[in-house]
Amino acid sequence: xxxxxxxxxxxxxxxxxxxxxxxxxxxxxxxxxxxxxxxxxxxxxxxxxxxxxxxxxxxxxxxxxxxxxxxxxxxxxxxxxxxxxxxxxxxxxxxxxxxxxxxxxxxxxxxxxxxxxxxxxxxxxxxxxxxxxxxxxxxxxxxxxxxxxxxxxxxxxxxxxxxxxxxxxxxxxxxxxxxxxxxxxxxxxxxxxxxxxxxxxxxxxxxxxxxxxxxxxxxxxxxxxxxxxxxxxxxxxxxxxxxxxxxxxxxxxxxxxxxxxxxxxxxxxxxxxxxxxxxxxxxxxxxxxxxxxxxxxxxxxxxxxxxxxxxxxxxxxxxxxxxxxxxxxxxxxxxxxxxxxxxxxxxxxxxxxxxxxxxxxxxxxxxxxxxxxxxxxxxxxxxxxxxxxxxxxxxxxxxxxxxxxxxxxxxxxxxxxxxxxxxxxxxxxxxxxxxxxxxxxxxxxxxxxxxxxxxxxxx
Numbered sequence: 299x300x301x302x303x304x305x306x307x308x309x310x311x312x313x314x315x316x317x318x319x320x321x322x323x324x325x326x327x328x329x330x331x332x333x334x335x336x337x338x339x340x341x342x343x344x345x346x347x348x349x350x351x352x353x354x355x356x357x358x359x360x361x362x363x364x365x366x367x368x369x370x371x372x373x374x375x376x377x378x379x380x381x382x383x384x385x386x387x388x389x390x391x392x393x394x395x396x397x398x399x400x401x402x403x404x405x406x407x408x409x410x411x412x413x414x415x416x417x418x419x420x421x422x423x424x425x426x427x428x429x430x431x432x433x434x435x436x437x438x439x440x441x442x443x444x445x446x447x448x449x450x451x452x453x454x455x456x457x458x459x460x461x462x463x464x465x466x467x468x469x470x471x472x473x474x475x476x477x478x479x480x481x482x483x484x485x486x487x488x489x490x491x492x493x494x495x496x497x498x499x500x501x502x503x504x505x506x507x508x509x510x511x512x513x514x515x516x517x518x519x520x521x522x523x524x525x526x527x528x529x530x531x532x533x534x535x536x537x538x539x540x541x542x543x544x545x546x547x548x549x550x551x552x553x554x555x556x557x558x559x560x561x562x563x564x565x566x567x568x569x570x571x572x573x574x575x576x577x578x579x580x581x582x583x584x585x586x587x588x589x590x591x592x593x594x595x596x597x598x599x600x601x602x603x604x605x606x607x608x609x610x611x612x613x614x615x616x617x618x619x620x621x622x623x624x625x626x627x628x629x630x631x632x633x634x635x636x637x638x639x640x641x642x643x644x645x646x647x648x649x650x651x652x653x654x655x656x657x658x659x660x661x662x663x664x665x666x667x668x669x670x671x672x673x674x675x676x677x678x679x680x681x682x683x684x685x686x687x688x689x690x691x692x693x694x695x696x697x698x699x700x701x702x703x704x705x706x707x708x709x710x711x712x713x714x715x716x717x718x719x720x721x722x723x724x725x726x727x728x729x730x731x732x733x734x735x736x737x738x739x740x741x742x743x744x745x746x747x748x749x750x751x752x753x754x755x756x757x
Contacts (some may be wrong), residue, residue, distance in 0.1 A: 340535040355636045359503040362421045362451055366392035370399050386410045386421045393668025394431040402438045412448030419484060419516045420491055422453030430455040437473040442563050444480045450514065451478035451487045454494030458518045466493025466520065474499040483507035486514030487529065488524065494520040501527040508533045511512060511540035518545030519566060524550055535583035538575065541568050548572055553663060556581045559591040564629065569615045578619040585656035589621025596629040597657055610634040618642045624650040628658035641732035649678025652686040654707065672694040682708025692718035704725045714740060722746040
């Protein structure tokens with residue numbers, strides 16, 4: 299009897315132990331499953347980030363490997379020659395290290411789709427030509443064609459994995475009198491990342507794929523200087539210029555037939571001087587909800603630091619065939635316009651729209667904009683939503699004809715000097731008005747009403 303009781307007790311203890319172990323295993327498995335689902339959700343969210351560039355991703359390039367048909371690691375001069383890459387994630391020509399390289403009269407072709415990911419857009423692993431690791435590369439009279447996904451034409455990678463170029467090795471590409479044609483997606487013309495430097499003169503650049511800006515940059519940005527040439531895109535999400543860098547373009551023609559004309563992401567800039575920018579934003583891309591030409595925003599993808607986006611145009615022609623001329627969302631921005639011809643052929647398009655959109659945190663994803671007009675004639679409607687604000691400065695014989703904040707939604711500060719004029723084409727609402735002309739003779743109400751801080755303005 300006593301022995302039977304002992305056996306029963308042992309069985310009870312074993313059952314209890316097994317039950318505890320089963321409970322522990324199930325709970326652990328559930329936690330792992332929950333963690334896995336959470337990680338998947340996070341990645342999916344991140345992938346909604348940089349719609350015009352590459353998918354957002356990790357930081358450094360520790361796991362990036364390169365291969366090239368022609369690897370140049372010492373001072374070299376090459377005159378003429380044909381170079382072909384047909385493999386995935388392979389460059390046709392690579393120049394790397396503290397070297398000076400000159401390539402003249404060469405022909406380069408690149409096929410072989412990339413395996414995807416950030417490496418092609420951040421580090422140039424599938425581009426036709428790449429300079430990296432501090433190289434100085436000069437290209438003259440070249441013909442460069444790519445017919446592969448992720449195959450940028452000419453790539454300058456400065457080695458920095460941060461958004462502020464803090465560790466750039468100053469890799470520099472100088473390219474002139476050359477033709478670059480790319481056919482597939484994620485294949486820009488000239489591409490700059492990681493704090494690289496790109497100097498381009500008199501190029502003919504044409505791209506046809508999606509996310510394939512003619513003048514393109516991505517994470518880490520850098521410095522891009524363009525003088526002369528024609529830069530044309532026909533793909534969705536492929537502006538003539540996409541800036542996560544400081545980009546200056548002079549004496550050039552910029553054409554986008556399906557995308558925005560020029561885009562600035564985050565704390566970066568575009569400066570146009572004596573340029574012609576023509577845009578027909580015929581196709582919406584990714585998270586975009588509106589058609590526009592010049593677009594300033596912060597995508598939150600991690601490819602560009604947050605801060606002030608600056609667009610400057612001087613002595614240029616800016617033509618919009620569909621949508622708004624200027625559009626700002628989810629960022630602080632300054633728009634400087636001096637002596638330009640600005641035309642919007644879309645009767646429903648605004649001159650400037652500042653509002654919330656698909657990026658950022660709802661309720662705080664409007665725009666904070668300063669618009670500086672100098673020797674500038676401008677017309678149209680300016681829209682400012684309830685979570686956005688605008689400061690307008692008219693100087694040096696500037697004029698604005700149109701409606702400002704007609705819905706009385708946002709906050710507008712307006713300043714005119716004695717030489718500048720304001721003509722209304724609809725009721726306008728501003729929080730404050732500073733006019734250096736004490737007689738207000740430079741304000742033409744034109745039969746409409748101007749409200750200043752809620753009070754009707756009278757001369």
